[in-house]
Amino acid sequence: MNPFEYVAPSDLREASSLLGSRWGQTEVLAGGTDLVTSLKQGITKPKRLVSLKNIPELKRIQVKKNTVRIGAMVTLRDLAANATIQEEFPALVTAIDGIGSSQIINAGTVAGDLCQRPRCWYFRNGFGLLAEDNGDSLVRTGDNRYHAIFGNDGRALFVNASSLAPALIALQAEISIVGAAGREREINAGDLFQAPNNGEDREVALRANEIVSEIKLPRENMQNASYEVRHRHGLDWPYATASVALKIRSGIAREASVVLGHVAPTPWPAVAASNLLNGARVDASLAEAVGEAAARGAKPLSGNAYKVQMVKTAVKRALLAAANA
């Protein structure tokens, strides 16, 4: 870990003004459960850390009539314990519970979960986010058992590590961002993520001096659920997840959205699966077919074809769980 300056302003504008305009000069510090590991691994060597812990408005959950507004610094624990979240958004609760570690859930924050860096073992061992060696992908020819089966045509082959993101995207969440000079913008949750194609960009579509300030969750009475394929029960990320949100009227699915996690460089909307689902009668055989549809188009690398099977199952089970909710 390199020496760095630490600042903890109490104002969001000030915080963003303390951030550099290029990635890696500075880093935003939330709960630190991922960032501190990254610092120790030397995969980022910032000159300054800007902690958000003294900015009170980032720690609030506001339940409004049509939305739930979740501050960036709300801990995963507080989110999972919120009564409205528990009642209306089980897909989020499953994603948080699955992390399994009280310490991480207590310290980790919602924006930190969304912006956490990928777990790719080439990346974490110092070969860079794209894990290339003289222009060759170490992932393609190497051990890619935990890498992407979708969206892997480009140079990014890691998987996005957030389990909350697919659920938030399925639930049509929006994300508020504050940048230089307090400039605010709002994007769909799905647009927070990108598959970088050069060594400069990150996997979040933010500028280096932008800060996620809030997540807005519409209260649309969507039935929703996540299913995670996990091996260990704690201190681990899942192999694959699916989050499903939909409305069911007289047995027929509407406004359905299926989003996969941990299978692509970004959370991966399973468009064909959502389309198949919309207007169809929800039952076990449909769930099977939707699972198949979600897996179609997967392009496994040399060592991760098994994930295709997991996707089918995760989608099927998430859909059945959402339908029964």
Next chain:
Amino acid sequence: MAKVAWPEKGDRKILGSRIPRQDGPPKVTGTAKYSYDINRPDMLWGKLVTSPNAHAELISVDTSVAAAIPGVKAVWVDEELVGDELRYVGQVIACVAADTEEAAIEGAEKVKLQLKALEHQVADDDVALSSGRPSNKEQGNLDEGFAGADVVVEGEYGIAVITHCCLEPHGQVTEVKDGELHVWPSTQNVSRYANQFGDEIEIPQNKIHVDTQYMGGGFGSKFNIDKWGIIGAKLSQETGRPVKIMLDRKEELMIAGNRPSGFAKIKVGLQKDGLISAVDAEVWGSGGQGAFRAPPIPYVFTKVPNTRLVGKGIRTNRGGVRAWRAPNHPQGALLTMSAVDDAAAALGMDSLEFFMKNAALTDRPEVYREELQIAANIIGYRQKAHARGDSGSGPVKRGLGISMHTWGGRGHPSECDVTINSDGSVEAKIGSQDLGTGTRTCIAMVIAETLGLPYEAVTVHLGRNSYPQSGASGGSTTIGGISVSARRAATDALNDLLKTVAGRLGTTDDKLEASAGRIHQIEKAGGGVSWREACSMLGPNSITKRGINNPGESQQEGLISAGVGGVQIADVSVDVETGIVTMNEMVAVQDCGLIVNMKLAESQVYGALIMGITYALYEESIYDSKTGIMLNPDMEFYRLAGIKDVGDLKVHMMTGKGYDDRGIIGIGEPPAISPGAAISNAVANACGVRVPSLPLTPERVIAALQKGGDIA
């Protein structure tokens, strides 16, 4: 007069009871100091500089930038390596000592290595990569064996390289002061640590003081002083300051020891009645640096009449092999028990019946049959058992699997001093070590039993090389060694005391005994004098006696012996749509002779089951063929089981006739042998196909199911 022989069942007051470990409270409250916790005034931190390449020529080492970093006090370089080959990532080249850990790390990063990359080879699972002359062991006549078989089954099986992953990594704090060397190493080998400095350091052995009060796991990887032990001493000598060098997790996982992999092609012949008639095995694998020894196949079934075992080693550019809890037995068990269980399934024979039948081909048929029966009863085998793959229509399939194992465990040479003071206090000194197994507690129990005192009356000092020497804690040899040396010393000391007391009471020592805190006429408990009064008769003197365990003699006297059997049955669920294996229950039935402390013996088995479930389901050392690096030198992808992953664990220790009368036998290793095999067999029973290699990760389970045509 007290006798050395262990008391009969009805006469045991403390032996076999469930006294909680002495080291529990200090560990839970944090007062226990591990090597990692030792901080000396003015101490420097040492950080190793290691090879980034799996194979390279080390052309030069430039320490000038590192040495100039503020806080850096010394840089040691292994000059002999310069110009030589580096053979694995993590190989120790140099070490930087600095005022702070941060400065040491920065210094280590700034040591410039000039390297010329050479070709490396890190794959350990492909027989085509093997080199050297294969080993070959044959018995009987294979052709006849297979010709006489009614079923012949052939399969491929494997078990990955794992490491010890000690929670406390390797390392030590070293302080050279006034010509004497003090060292606090994390070691399994207190008495034979100082001699390992050899000629590397010019300090006589009688001025080397080794101290290990608590250590956080060794499992066979901490017998040696290691290069960092020597470096610590040299850096301390050079700087005149204490130096702490502890490996970080990455180093611990790369260079502190590998358990070799084992992959095998095995052909098994069975008679109609299920008896194994022939086993033909070709096995290959690697643990990195170091020779490959073929694991025993057929394991446990040593009386299979016709066998062949061909072993082929693969040389890899990975860290070195070290003994891992029952070296080669877990591999032997997994490879053998999987192959024979597949043969039983092909014959359509129930696994329990099959193992019962083939107990006849082991060295201790009666023990295994009894243990199989007990294990089957505890897990409810008859109610739950089903033919392989016959496990219902839902996606989650349940299954049972069995394995059996054996181990030696005869007590090592050990010496122990027991002192009885005139105020009645009792203490023992022994150059052994408590790895977390409960050695302290067991020594105190043996002495208290011998002296007829409550357990709390005895103080045990261990972990220092100034105490009488005792063997390294390896091979499950500690409990036998220390129990006998402590018993002999305590018996001799007591007999001296009895003499003194006899004189005062006007009787003879052969008419006296010690029990319940008194010294009294034989069989007249409650009479005589109190322990304290008796000891006060020593006047200003105390009694110190040295007890020695000479293994051969002690075995002849029935105090210790060797050779245990154990049976384990696993109950698992396999989600065939995700490949996830979940532990429901695991039963371990274990024999280990006379049990000193029932609770600690069981704890050993629980720990072994957890470690075993870990390597069965999660754990493996993964290397990247292109870069030659270890891809998972961290606690994220080097997966260990957590408490929610292990299911319900049940332990049954064999006691009573036929067991207690064998004397004391070690238990550290045997229960760690079978989990992989039992769990693999349970998975095969559940989902109908063999997942050939451990760990049984979902990717391997899905691949096996797809190959078997069970899923698309």
